[in-house]
């Protein structure tokens with residue numbers, strides 16, 4: 001007979017938003033939860049660090065799902081903790097194409113966004129209308145908590161229950177990419193539109209319009225408009241993890257920072273527990289567990305399982321297309337560096353040559369006065385670009401490469417911001433090596449497995465792993481990267497875990 005939740009031990013590996021959310025939900029639902037994280041600050045890619053009075057968001061700077069009914073909102077309500085104060089990102093992003101000084105502004109108001117699109121991309125209304133319809137169907141479907149991809153009958157039943165007649169309208173588009181739709185609608189030659197889509201999609205899906213699955217793109221591009229929208233947290237991104245940690249502890253869960261999990265222990269396909277190493281003392285021990293929730297990349301999961309990783313699973317992970325890393329520059333500046341009416345989030349493409357995102361574009365987030373990130377009269381500028389982790393792994397002179405990237409990024413940012421030795425107060429950069437060190441992510445890859453046709457949603461990695469009672473949450477699973485995405489994946493795994501234990505009542 002299954003044990004009751006208060007007799008059931010769950011170990012969560014990783015205190016990223018995915019792990020913290022799973023841990024807090026399980027603690028709230030009565031489980032005995034211990035979360036272990038190798039870092040010293042919770043939040044993973046959505047954490048922060050402080051320098052000279054500035055607070056820098058490490059990775060994530062915008063949050064989706066805080067509106068009523070949104071995934072963070074739902075989870076915060078269930079956990080009984082206050083929803084963090086936030087303001088709308090409006091525009092969600094101001095996108096500057098090469099040589100252009102007027103941006104394409106992704107407004108939150110749907111009518112304003114439509115007018116902006118008509119101005120910049122005449123004749124593309126049919127394309128956007130289809131995306132808007134697909135977004136509506138997807139959104140309704142996802143809000144009914146389907147399990148994607150399903151791995152057993154229970155999962156399949158959850159999936160079926162979430163289906164409505166309009167969900168079926170998405171099925172014909174299951175194997176279509178954004179690039180294909182552009183060509184089908186006669187827009188394949190519209191370079192500005194294609195480039196805009198490449199830029200925006202690269203941020204969310206890791207790949208360009210030709211490779212991004214249309215159904216994923218519809219959600220990623222649709223979420224910026226009302227009644228949804230992207231949010232800017234007051235305080236810093238740390239507020240999000242702090243609130244979930246508060247909930248975890250309030251409901252009796254434990255958080256152990258500075259503790260690495262070196263191995264997931266399995267015997268004859270039976271989960272035993274995890275091998276923990278306390279970083280300060282080097283002490284190791286086995287923490288036995290009834291369930292383990294791994295908030296790591298799927299590549300890390302295979303590594304933690306070692307020889308116990310099922311062969312087919314290992315092969316699948318090995319065959320994944322390479323993932324991107326990020327180069328991020330963090331600037332603490334005098335407010336004089338920021339142009340008047342500067343949008344809080346901007347994206348720049350510097351030339352049309354070369355693959356988008358590979359060192360020829362920057363995504364930039366700028367703090368707002370009084371938002372808790374910079375002292376009065378100062379601001380933070382954080383700019384990121386995608387980069388191949390191998391470049392950094394194999395660099396003969398890593399420091400020189402980092403310096404070159406830093407100088408290149410500052411020179412490019414100087415085309416928009418007033419950056420001089422007088423206005424820059426602090427500067428620092430992170431590379432895939434930095435991300436590997438601080439977030440434990442294999443090779444420092446960020447943003448999940450990419451949303452190609454072969455890897456998105458139904459074709460991606462499941463939260464239910466082939467090892468019974470071992471669950472995977474985070475941006476390697478559906479619906480992909482972002483704090484909202486990994487919260488969905490945490491909720492899915494928690495429901496699956498409870499259903500396996502017979503402790504979930506689903507009306």
Ligand SMILES: Cc1cc2nc3c(=O)[nH]c(=O)nc-3n(C[C@H](O)[C@H](O)[C@H](O)COP(=O)(O)OP(=O)(O)OC[C@H]3O[C@@H](n4cnc5c(N)ncnc54)[C@H](O)[C@@H]3O)c2cc1C
Nearest residue numbers: 014016018038044045059060061062261440474475482483
């Ligand atoms: C530059 C950048 C910009 C981004 N911008 C946005 C944005 O604006 N909005 C948005 O929503 N998303 C954004 N993202 C994506 C978002 O940050 C991530 O998808 C999300 O935070 C990932 O959460 P996670 O819980 O899956 O994993 P992670 O954040 O990677 O957390 C995993 C945790 O597990 C710990 N860990 C790993 N291995 C072990 C181990 N063996 N033992 C113990 N602990 C371990 C790590 O220390 C880490 O704390 C951005 C990401 C980057 C890199």
